[in-house]
Amino acid sequence: MFQKIRYQLLFSYLVVFASLLGIFAIAVRVVFTRSLTQQTTDRLIAIGQGASANAEFEANRLTIESDFRPQNLIAAHQALQWFDTQGHLIAQQGQTVLTLPLLPSKMVQIQGGKSSAPEGSLRHVDKVRIQGVTVPIIASDNNHLVGYVRVSQSLEEFDETLQKLDWGLGGGIIMTLVLSGIGGILLTHQAMQPIEESFQRLKQFTADASHELRSPLMAIKINAELPLEYPDEIGPKDAEKFQAIASATNQMTHLTEDLLFLARTDKVPNQNWDTLNLKSILENLIVLYKPQAEVKQINLIFQLTGNLYLTGDSVQLTRLFTNLIENALYYTPSGGVVEIKTSRVGSQIYVNVQDTGVGIAPEHIDKVFDRFWRADQSRSYWKSGSGLGLAIAQVIAQNHGGLISVTSQLKAGSCFTVRLPSISS
Numbered sequence: 084m085f086q087k088i089r090y091q092l093l094f095s096y097l098v099v100f101a102s103l104l105g106i107f108a109i110a111v112r113v114v115f116t117r118s119l120t121q122q123t124t125d126r127l128i129a130i131g132q133g134a135s136a137n138a139e140f141e142a143n144r145l146t147i148e149s150d151f152r153p154q155n156l157i158a159a160h161q162a163l164q165w166f167d168t169q170g171h172l173i174a175q176q177g178q179t180v181l182t183l184p185l186l187p188s189k190m191v192q193i194q195g196g197k198s199s200a201p202e203g204s205l206r207h208v209d210k211v212r213i214q215g216v217t218v219p220i221i222a223s224d225n226n227h228l229v230g231y232v233r234v235s236q237s238l239e240e241f242d243e244t245l246q247k248l249d250w251g252l253g254g255g256i257i258m259t260l261v262l263s264g265i266g267g268i269l270l271t272h273q274a275m276q277p278i279e280e281s282f283q284r285l286k287q288f289t290a291d292a293s294h295e296l297r298s299p300l301m302a303i304k305i306n307a308e309l310p311l312e313y314p315d316e317i318g319p320k321d322a323e324k325f326q327a328i329a330s331a332t333n334q335m336t337h338l339t340e341d342l343l344f345l346a347r348t349d350k351v352p353n354q355n356w357d358t359l360n361l362k363s364i365l366e367n368l369i370v371l372y373k374p375q376a377e378v379k380q381i382n383l384i385f386q387l388t389g390n391l392y393l394t395g396d397s398v399q400l401t402r403l404f405t406n407l408i409e410n411a412l413y414y415t416p417s418g419g420v421v422e423i424k425t426s427r428v429g430s431q432i433y434v435n436v437q438d439t440g441v442g443i444a445p446e447h448i449d450k451v452f453d454r455f456w457r458a459d460q461s462r463s464y465w466k467s468g469s470g471l472g473l474a475i476a477q478v479i480a481q482n483h484g485g486l487i488s489v490t491s492q493l494k495a496g497s498c499f500t501v502r503l504p505s506i507s508s
């Protein structure tokens with residue numbers, strides 16, 4: 084139980100932490116990309132302004148000054164293009180030129196990077212992105228627009244930087260999550276320890292209290308039953324009272340036994356378990372409960388297969404099936420049928436205890452294994468029950484590496500299925 088809570092705590096902690104780290108990484112990525120883009124654009128604008136200063140407009144034609152050396156202005160991964168006002172290319176310098184048409188209204192243009200070719204196609208795909216910045220050329224004498232300079236730059240370096248950032252952030256997040264996971268395991272262990280200890284103390288207390296209650300209850304029971312053996316010496320009213328005391332004491336003894344069992348039953352080490360034949364345990368129980376079923380006019384039938392060997396504690400397993408058979412008999416009215424069936428699927432043994440009794444309402448089906456839970460009508464059916472029988476059955480099944488489940492229909496009957504791992508024989 085605590086292991087599950089620990090994992091849940093650790094998982095929630097890691098989910099919250101991973102979300103925070105994710106938000107942080109996205110914020111860093113966005114801010115970094117924006118400032119890097121801005122820096123690149125500023126640099127290209129500065130180059131474009133330098134190039135536009137070296138363009139001349141003479142005789143209605145845009146020309147580049149003869150003493151201007153564009154290669155001094157641009158680096159290897161950059162290029163320059165001059166356009167007239169109609170967008171016609173006049174000259175260009177450098178390799179990484181944009182092939183997109185000039186769009187004077189759009190200062191920044193980006194080309195490539197996305198593969199538009201279908202998978203497997205041999206068509207050339209521009210993997211390297213190119214950014215272009217368009218700067219207008221204004222004639223110095225009349226302040227008229229005479230053309231445009233478009234400066235372009237390969238974004239390979241830019242993309243590489245972003246890729247390194249992504250790797251850095253991704254790696255950092257994974258490392259942080261691994262380390263915080265280790266830290267989380269230690270922290271949850273520390274946080275759960277006092278709770279586990281107090282739970283153990285509470286369990287111990289329940290076990291001690293139940294144990295201590297046994298002797299006084301036994302004394303009350305003996306003293307209440309003793310006068311009933313001499314009915315002549317007590318009046319009928321007193322006999323009734325003694326009877327009530329004896330029956331209440333029986334009920335309390337039953338309850339303390341169940342509480343003691345639940346408080347003491349933890350995952351029992353199975354080294355001392357024996358190899359058992361479940362078939363003989365069930366046969367003994369059927370012999371034991373046959374008379375009770377006959378008195379109640381219930382048809383107790385069984386269908387047991389061979390090879391039901393498993394390792395376990397015979398006392399505990401007897402208790403498990405006793406609880407199921409008692410329930411089936413108690414919650415089935417006269418004339419009904421209780422059937423015990425076994426089967427083996429692979430390495431699992433299945434035992435079905437099916438009845439044609441009162442059934443369990445769908446809204447109650449999840450509660451039947453809860454400690455002290457009893458359906459309202461069950462309280463009047465069988466007054467001495469405490470609601471611990473199925474909780475005990477479940478603990479025993481789990482201790483044996485098995486499971487217990489139920490299907491039921493109100494007023495039609497219930498079927499409890501116990502699955503236990505068998506040993507191959």
Ligand SMILES: Nc1ncnc2c1ncn2[C@@H]1O[C@H](COP(=O)(O)OP(=O)(O)OP(=O)(O)O)[C@@H](O)[C@H]1O
Nearest residue numbers: 410411414442457458461468469470471472473497
């Ligand atoms: N075969 C069944 N048919 C119908 N209802 C059932 C059946 N078995 C269990 N229940 C319901 O589940 C409740 C819990 O069962 P459980 O065996 O835990 O307690 P109990 O039989 O009431 O008391 P005890 O602790 O003495 O066994 C019962 O009170 C009853 O309402």
Ligand SMILES: [Mg+2]
Nearest residue numbers: 406410472473
């Ligand atoms: Mg019961």
